[in-house]
Amino acid sequence: MSTLDPKKKVERSRNLASGYSLSNLIQSEDAVSHTIEMLLDWMNKYAESQEPMELDKFFTFTAFDVVGEVLFSKQFGFLQQGVDIGNAISNSLALNAYAAIGGFLQPLNLIVANPLVTWLGIMPMGHLFNTTKKAINDREKNQEARFDIVAHWFKNLAQHPDRMKLRDIHAQATTNVGAGADTVSCALQSFVYHMIRHPTAWQRVRDEIDAARKEGCCTDRVVSFDHAQKLPYLQACIKEAIRVFSPVPMGLPRVAPKGGVTISNRSFPAGTVLSINPWVIHHSKEIWGPDADEFKPQRWLAESAAAIEKYWIPVSEASISVSKTNMS
Ligand code: HEM
Structure with missing residues (x-):
């Protein structure tokens, strides 16, 4: 994200892009569906106990664990435990708030985002960074792991050691965790908020899924990516949710x-x-x-x-x- 030279940016992106292709991401679909099922289990649990559920927190747990799965085949464990382990998410939100201002005020940014601070590892990201780093280190040794995003990057590193470094993989993985989880949680929150606020739209989404089920589509507990593409009204609601409330x-x-x-x-x-x-x-x-x-x-x-x-x-x-x- 911070590469200013367009030529270098294109080169860097070329080393990393293959991991993001749809055909690659879809290979993690079972793991993602399983993660979503864990969220559904929590929702059932709260519904049965009739306790209020903090949906924003659980959507954020889900988004982080999904990003962990697609990136390095490992969840962060938020959904497993149902808590913000080591306050990692609260810390990352504080950091996002800082980045929203610091990103535009370079002198302020120098205090936090400088190589010394990175090297010292003193940012309060603990569990997020540690899990990411460990997953990447484990992945380096494990040839049998799922062919996830990081696996693509390691393949590219092995083929073109002149074009990229291990540090690029660490940096990109960390960027993904920061860029991918909060945004997806925000999109989910906007979608559900607007569905609650617009019961007619919500009913239309449900009717669309029911009609698809009669045709043999969307029969699993979690609607597959492929089947979701065949639900135009649902797609319109998702698009509109992130138009009116962009992450x-x-x-x-x-x-x-x-x-x-x-x-x-x-x-x-x-x-x-x-x-x-x-x-x-x-x-x-x-x-x-x-x-x-x-x-x-x-x-x-x-x-x-x-x-x-x-x-x-x-x-x-x-x-x-x-x-x-x-x-x-
Ligand atoms: C609803 C979900 C998401 C939204 C709204 C979103 C939004 C954005 C935006 C606005 C940018 C900046 C693009 C630009 O400057 O033109 C960006 C960049 C980026 N996003 Fe996302 N994002 C989402 C999900 C994800 C996910 C799931 C991942 C990874 C797992 C991800 C990884 C990245 C990365 C790596 C970049 C930097 C790209 C670069 O360096 O050029 N994002 N995203």
């Missing part, structure tokens, strides 16, 4: 490279920080209409959906960076 709420900056950059006939000199905030785009009445702030899944099923698709940027602002530069 990454700030513009992630790009720095114009040497020689500057021209976007839509506007030139920016080298070093200019360029950024688009997903919340600004996702709530723009100019793009979405007067109901921009409202949760309306049907907008994704209308004929006009194809035209607005490019403004939906919860995971990347790159797709609209050119077309939006001239907006006021």
Whole structure:
């Protein structure tokens, strides 16, 4: 994330990209489904005891454990224990809050995000870092492990030791834990919140799944990725949930490279920080209409959906960076 030189960035991404392909990720589907079943077991347990359940916490436990599975075939153990082990998640949330400000204030950032602090390992991430590090070290020795994301990276490291280092794998794995878990938990929370707030939409999702079941789809306890793709209304609700409440709420900056950059006939000199905030785009009445702030899944099923698709940027602002530069 912090690589500014576009050429180096492309090289680094090339070493890591194969791990993220859908065909690779889908190999972890059974493990992910099993993790989701653990969440469902907790929900049943709370329902039976009629105790209130802190869904936000359990969604975050699930997101971390799913990321552990797809990354290095090992859960962090949050769902197993049903607690925030060693306050790891609370600490990472505090760090996210810091990053939201520190990322834009370089002098402040130097105090926390400098090589000495990294080397000393004094950041309060304990359980998250330790589990990640141990899983990667174990993986190095274990040739039999599932062909998860880290396995791809080790294969690339073995084939191209000149192109990447073991440290790159450690850094990327840690970035994934930070980037993947909080975002997925946030998306889940937004989806469930809006389903609770919009019972008609919720009922329509349930009807869609019931109808699919009659056709022999979605019959397992956890709906498979493949079957979920065949549920257009559910997909529209998920999309809309992360439009109105985007997990990454700030513009992630790009720095114009040497020689500057021209976007839509506007030139920016080298070093200019360029950024688009997903919340600004996702709530723009100019793009979405007067109901921009409202949760309306049907907008994704209308004929006009194809035209607005490019403004939906919860995971990347790159797709609209050119077309939006001239907006006021
Ligand atoms: C709903 C879920 C997610 C959302 C909304 C989200 C959002 C984002 C955003 C906005 C960026 C910055 C992209 C840019 O600057 O153009 C990003 C980058 C990244 N995300 Fe996610 N993300 C999600 C899930 C995940 C997951 C599950 C993983 C990994 C397991 C992940 C790993 C990463 C990584 C490694 C980067 C940095 C990419 C780079 O260096 O170019 N994200 N994500």
